Amino acid sequence: MTSKFHYDLIALVIFAIVIAFGVPALMNYDGFELNTFARYLALAIASMALALSWGTAGLLNLGQAATFGMGSYAMAMHLKLRASDGLPDFMGWNNVSELPLIWVPFESLAFTLLAGLLIPAFIGGLTAVFMFRARIAGVFVAIITLAFLVAFQLLVINQQGMTGGQNGLTGLAQLSLPGWTVDPYSTGFYYLVAGCLTVALAIGVYLTHSKFGLILRAIREDADRTRFFGYNVATYQTAIFCLSAALAGWAGMLYTMVLEFASPTYMGVSFSLAIVIWCAVGGRESVIAAALGAIIVNMLEGRLSDVFVEGWHLMLGVIFVLVVMFMPRGIYGVITETAKRLHHPKRRHRKTDLQSSSTKQLETGQES
Amino acid sequence: MQQLQVTDLHVEFGGLRAVDGLTFNVEEGEILCLLGPNGAGKSTTLDLICGKTQPTGGSIRLNGTEISQMLEFHRARLGIGRKFQVPSVYKDLTVAENLSVAISKRPGIWSALSRFALSDVREAGAILERVDLSSKSNELAGNLSHGETQWLEIAMLIAQDSKVILMDEPTAGMTIQETERTAEIFRSLSASHTLIVVEHDMSFVRTVADRIIVMNRGAMLAEGSIEEIESNEDVKTAYLGH
Known part of the structure; x- marks a missing residue:
């Protein structure tokens, strides 16, 4: 394992160097191109987060987009408040006369950043506790998380006065950190996202090589056997679900900043399944490979969907089928x-x- | 000292009484063998002690603590280890990783988060030496031969270091030499561990057992040393039929 750990560290360093120096140079430090690539990098965090729960622990979470959306909306709520004088515009259109209570704390940046990580972790943890205490495993985890995703998206769309409904949250301000207004088309912003991805990957690499990661792999293979060694399987599974949800929330926050709006499509089934495809193409056993998978598929989509507007989804489906058939462990x-x-x-x-x-x-x- | 006290244990599977009013004690450091014809409830008894199956009645006490209602990982933490009939190593993990999972003195999540996967490498190395698997430590457990898999399982039991070890047919599929070496390891284990073994190989039982319990239809038929058991009329009837 130590040698495997070294390989992962080398891969991480190379990856970090490429996205820090190679990519911006290749794009001639062009703001628009860098913004597009920052989008891929944000999605890469969502993909590596799924690799942690799916690849390491064998828990296929089809609701990854729900926690991604929570982070995304947390950031959007903060930026919306910054952009509005008093009440956000869409609330007025929906006859909401007073700022809803859950919006109030999002005035604070510190609260928003914490909420974007902790709310997904908490909600993810809650579903996990109910599932894993009852020893639900395998395909049933996928079904339950998928059902949760659909229900959660419906809830967000229905609460139009609070969430902007189908339109989502648009007309956002730029994030202002102390001494820096983050322009999503700047090189600085690109480095912020690249830095976040590198840190997330470093956390992921450490987790997979820690004893925690080893126990999760043992649980994936034989949960019962692992219980007889004294490990509380449900606690381990819940913990990785929380961590994965927090990382997805982090990705969501960055994604809102890249696109400057939040939409309920971020919590859609097709987006959630897309994360699974990225992860599978890259290789779910390695967080770095999963991140790479997200970048590659999204780059392909960026290039090909311009040419084949309708046919692109079919092509994505074919790619997924081919990967599953001929390289079940992905590029990794x-x-x-x-x-x-x-x-x-x-x-x-x-x-x-x-x-x-x-x-x-x-x-x-x-x-x- | 009585380490494990099983009192009036019952379990029913849809009307079938697999274990029916079983009572026995196990002394610390003893090797107890469970014998009996197929379906006598030997494996079920082990399942009940380790928590794989919940009893419908009766009590199981480990050093005076009632454990019959606990979840299996709690029992494991109190010192009950189990080896199953079917070899159950982690085939996708390497031999060293298998041992690292088995070294479970600190099974909590914080301790697992703060250590690397193979941080107990020295302890694992010593145990692998003992079962002659040192050269295979980076091999995937799925690539081991049947005999090596059995040794790895025994190594994992040593690594887990449970006070009470429950074994289901540990020598199944082993050659005579391997069985002899297993017996040797068992004897050395019994100095610091208590063993309850289900086994059919009579020569193995003869070498290792301190005491034997013969079960039939979920209840105890006879108890005693190997000589007492071999001369017991009831036992002969149970095995040979009427």
Whole structure:
């Protein structure tokens, strides 16, 4: 594992260098291009968060978009209040005459930042406690989280006076940090998002290599056996759900800042399934691969959806089917298998024992 | 000292009384073997002690503490370890990782969050040496042979270091030499651990057992040393039929 840990650290450093220096240089520090890429990076955080619960613990959370949306709305509520004089405009249109109580604390930036992490963690934790105490596992986790997502999106759309309903929250101010008004088309903002992704990935890499991550992998494989070693399986599962939800909320906050609005489509089923696809394409076993998957698929979407406006979703579906069929462990799987083959040429001999001796000689020749 | 006290234990599965009024005590440091024909309730008894199955009546006390209503991880923390009939190592984890999971002195989440996966590497190494698996520590457990898998499981039991270890047919599928070595390890374990073993291999039972309980239809049929059991008429009837 120590060597695996080193590989992950190297991969993380390379990844950080590429997004910090390579990408901005490639885009000529163009504000519009960097904003587009910052969007991919924010989505990469959502994808790596799913890799933690799905890849490490084997819990397929189809409600990832709900916690993403909570973070996104938390940030949007703060920015909306900053943009409005008193009551936000849409509330007036909906005959709401007084600022709803839950909006009041979002005046404070500190509260907003905490809420964007802690509310998703709390709600995620609550669903997790009910599921995992009852020892619900496998496909039922996916069904319950999906149902929760749909219900939550409906709730947000229905509370039009409080949430802007179908329109979401638009006309937001730019975030003003002490001494810095964050312009989403600036290089500074790009580095903020890139920095957040790097920190999130560092947390993810540490978690997967900690004993906590090991116990989660043990639970994924055999939850009952792990209980007989004295581990409280439900607590471990709840903890990773909370962490994953908090990271998704973080991603949501950044996403609102990138696009300068929050919409209930962020909590939609199709968005939630898209996160699963990114994660699967990259490889759910590694947080870095999952982040990479999100970036690659979204870049493809950015390029291809301009050309094939209607056909793009079909293509995304085909990509997903092909990945599941031919590289079930995603890009990460392809890389590790190739690396293994390069490192242990002996392995290959065992497999090729049945082949003719001439090919064997060829391979031993290559080895020496 | 009585470490484990089982009193009037009952369990029913849809009308079938799998364990029916079973009472026995286990002394600290003892190796107790459970014998009996198929369906006698031996494995079920182990399931009831470790918490895999909830009893419908009776009590189980570990060092005086009632544990029959506790969840399995609580019982494990109090010192009850279990080896199952089917080898149950984690096939997707390496041998060293399997052992690290088994080293569970601090099973809490904060301690797990603050340590690396293989932080107990020295302890794990010593145990692997004992079962001759040191060279395989980075191998996936799924790639081990059947015998090696059995050894890994025994290594995991040693690593878990439970006070009371419940074993279900630990020598199934082992060669004679492997069985002998297992017996040796069991004897060395019994100095600091209490063992309850379900086993069919009579030569193995003869080597390791301090005391034997023969079960039939969920109840105790006979109890005593190997000589007493072998000369017991009731036992012969149960095994050979009427």
